[in-house]
Amino acid sequence: AQTVTQSQPEMSVQEAETVTLSCTYDTSESDYYLFWYKQPPSRQMILVIRQEAYKQQNATENRFSVNFQKAAKSFSLKISDSQLGDAAMYFCAYYSGNTGKLIFGQGTTLQVKP
Amino acid sequence: DAGVIQSPRHEVTEMGQEVTLRCKPISGHNSLFWYRQTMMRGLELLIYFNNNVPIDDSGMPEDRFSAKMPNASFSTLKIQPSEPRDSAVYFCASTPTPLGSEQFFGPGTRLTVL
Numbered sequence: 555a556q557t558v559t560q561s562q563p564e565m566s567v568q569e570a571e572t573v574t575l576s577c578t579y580d581t582s583e584s585d586y587y588l589f590w591y592k593q594p595p596s597r598q599m600i601l602v603i604r605q606e607a608y609k610q611q612n613a614t615e616n617r618f619s620v621n622f623q624k625a626a627k628s629f630s631l632k633i634s635d636s637q638l639g640d641a642a643m644y645f646c647a648y649y650s651g652n653t654g655k656l657i658f659g660q661g662t663t664l665q666v667k668p
Numbered sequence: 669d670a671g672v673i674q675s676p677r678h679e680v681t682e683m684g685q686e687v688t689l690r691c692k693p694i695s696g697h698n699s700l701f702w703y704r705q706t707m708m709r710g711l712e713l714l715i716y717f718n719n720n721v722p723i724d725d726s727g728m729p730e731d732r733f734s735a736k737m738p739n740a741s742f743s744t745l746k747i748q749p750s751e752p753r754d755s756a757v758y759f760c761a762s763t764p765t766p767l768g769s770e771q772f773f774g775p776g777t778r779l780t781v782l
Contacts, residue, residue, distance in 0.1 A: 589770075597757060599773035645711065654699070654723065656771055658711040 556581045558648050560659035567636045568667050574621075575631045575662050577646030585651030588622065588629045593661070594642040602644070605629065633664075641666045670694075672774035674760050680780045686748040689777045692741055693762030701771060702735055702745050703759040711759075717743065750781045 557580045567573035579588070590602040605613045605622050612620050617637075621630045633640055646659040673692040681687055693700045701716040715725040717737045725735070732751070737743040747754055757778050761771040 591773075597776050597778075599759065599761075599776075601770060601772075604770060654716065654718070655713055656701070657713075660710045 556583070556586075556648050556650060556657050558646055558657050558659040560646050560662050562662045563660070564663045564665070566665040566667060567633070569636055569638060571636055572632060572634045573636055573664065575633075575644050575646075575664065577629045577631070577659055579627050579629065579646075579648045581627070581648065581650075583650060583652055587649040587651070588620075589647040589649065589656075590618070590620070590629075590631045591645045591647060591658075592640075592642045593645065594639075599645075603631065636666050638666050638668060640664060672760055672762055672772055674758075674774035674777050676777060677775060678778050678780075680782065681750055682782050683751055684749045685781075686746065687750045687754075687779060687781075689745040689758050689760075689779070691743045691745070691760030691774060693743070693760070694764070694772055695741065697762035697764045697772070698740075699763045699765070700737060700743050701761040701763075702743070703761065705757045705759060705776070706755075714745070747779075750779075752781045755779055755781050 559578045586607045588605045592600045592602050603613050603615045603618050605620055612622050617634045619632045643661045643663050645661045648657045675690045699718045702714040703711050705711045714727045715735045716723055720737045735745045757776045759776045760774045763771045
């Protein structure tokens with residue numbers, strides 16, 4: 555079975571600085587996607603970024619980028635120029651192309667200090 | 669587009685009562701997912717439907733839980749009888765393709781069972 559691990563329960567960053575959130579996963583599948591979701595205090599789940607496993611190029615979305623290391627099964631999220639609105643819980647998620655299931659990590663709470 | 673709609677947003681009930689949570693997916697989306705979020709267990713997939721048919725209900729915790737999708741625009745998750753350990757936030761999500769990877773989440777229903 556696939557698993558997703560986020561080893562950092564909490565992280566903090568100074569406003570305007572850069573922070574990296576870690577995620578590792580375990581799978582024997584070849585067809586999968588990886589995601590980062592953001593959950594602010596409103597509890598709405600918001601898609602931040604996605605990565606197709608077959609693509610070598612790392613995905614980027616404005617201030618958000620990933621470091622996808624397929625062989626190491628690592629998928630970290632880098633937030634540049636952190637803003638107060640980035641404060642939230644961040645979830646790494648694995649999507650199985652075989653089962654159609656989305657499996658979430660335990661989440662990392664990010665605090666942004668002014 | 670209004671996004672995924674869930675009702676109620678908050679539900680407080682007493683142990684033993686029946687609880688029904690409702691979800692309206694985004695129009696045109698083929699797949700619908702029910703998740704439960706707790707502090708202890710994080711985000712768990714309970715069940716998902718494709719074209720109104722339940723595909724995988726292996727995450728449904730026990731027989732007290734049931735889910736239906738009578739048509740493409742409506743789904744319910746029912747708990748009967750409810751127990752205090754069912755207290756959680758329940759999310760509904762939908763996706764536009766049969767095994768589509770990007771899921772759009774509703775705002776969630778916070779359930780409290782006293």
